Amino acid sequence: MEQSNVESLFEHIDNLTETVQQYMNETYLDSLTIALETVFYGNPPEEMGDFEQNLPSIPDLSAYDIVDIRKAVQLAILKGMKGATQQQHLMTPETVALFVGYLASKVTSDQENIRVFDPASGTGNLLTVVTEQLDKLGDVVAGEVDPTLIKLAVLNANLQQKEIEFFHQDSLRPFLLDPVDLVVSDLPVGYYPDDIRANDYELRAEEGHSYAHHLFIEQSMNYTKPGGYLILVIPEFLFDSDQSDKLHAYLQEQAHIIGVLQLPESAFKADKNRKSILMLQKKGPDTTGLKQPLLVQVPSFKNTDAMNDILAQMNAWFSDTMKQ
Known part of the structure; x- marks a missing residue:
């Protein structure tokens, strides 16, 4: 062959x-x-x-x-x-990254010069796949703390001739960055070890270590313009954990929920790694909440007929709901 x-x-x-x-x-x-x-x-x-x-x-x-x-x-x-034990060393699957890119292109379809930020870019795979699908791209910025992953991300971007500005830092520390139109990220999951830094966040734990994935949602919101969008790959248990009440209240105050898409089991090797996609719009003077957010159970990516059917339904939803 x-x-x-x-x-x-x-x-x-x-x-x-x-x-x-x-x-x-x-x-x-x-x-x-x-x-x-x-x-x-x-x-x-x-x-x-x-x-x-x-x-x-x-x-x-x-x-x-x-x-x-x-x-x-x-x-x-x-x-x-392969065999990497650290959760943050797992790459966002290609199919999931393509799906995030599709959603990003939908929510920004009427915008020019779209500025994009990924605060936890890993090897840059999610960011490069998403930006490939956006026509009217402006600045693209990424943050990553792991030295090997950020080296790979920079080389990955260079080899693809993509202009991305990388910050090598703990992404829960402040960035020298103006708010952006779109945040995309596959959120790191687990506890954040720096309790002093976590104290700067509303979503910190009352006692013990705070959840990194909660703090990353707040940090992402901090660097999103009012009216801007966030498309986040989240652990499936996000809204069922012991600190989820605080997260619910925070999101209700700061954002409109645009949609939640449950990804297929087949996209992940183990149940504990299962993810969903959360779409948010940061509240602003001209934004209003949706009567009916997009709630989708995504079929197996290998089931072409079911995928075409769900994409047709989603395209119709975006046409009817997001353009009102």
Whole structure:
């Protein structure tokens, strides 16, 4: 069988990464950052020294389109993340990212120069997939605390020729950033260890550590313009947890709920990783709540007929409800 462009480029990147891994004795993900840098610049970084002659051939990126490059890099990152125990080292599945992009294009369809922010960008996969689907794009900004993930995100964006400004910082600290039109994020789930920083947030826990996913919702709201939108990939248990009353009250005060979409079980490896998508609009002087938010049980992404049916219903809902 003939190899696809994605498979061919992935093979090149994978061979490079494994060779770097043998030489540098680093993890696959850290070696991947060096391999991607080598692909981007066309030659290996100085730290490779004399080992350069042992490297496999470096692929010519001009032979591949942007989507092929994104998917090949994604496969390499997924390989590096196999068996990763840290929840934040799990990549947003491609199908989920495409769905977030579809929703983003719907809520911003009448806007120009859309400024987008992802406060927890990981390897940048969600952000690059979403921005691919937005026509009238302005500034794109991302925050990420993990040094390996942000290196991968920067290289990922460079290889796809996307202009994204990255902040390497704890994303629950203040950003030097004006509020944006759209926030998209796959929220980190778990406890936030910095209780002093958490005290700055309304959604902090009364005692013990606060939930990072709650604080990220508040931080996302802080950097959204009045009338702007937030499309957040949330843990399915978000509204059932012990601190959810506070979250409900906060959202009622600050935002209009546009929709909740329950993602299919088949999109996630384990039940505990199951996610939904929460769509919010930050309240502003010209905004009003919806009588009927969009509530959807998304079918399996592999069930084409059911997906086409649900997309037709959603398109009709956006036409009828969001344009009133």
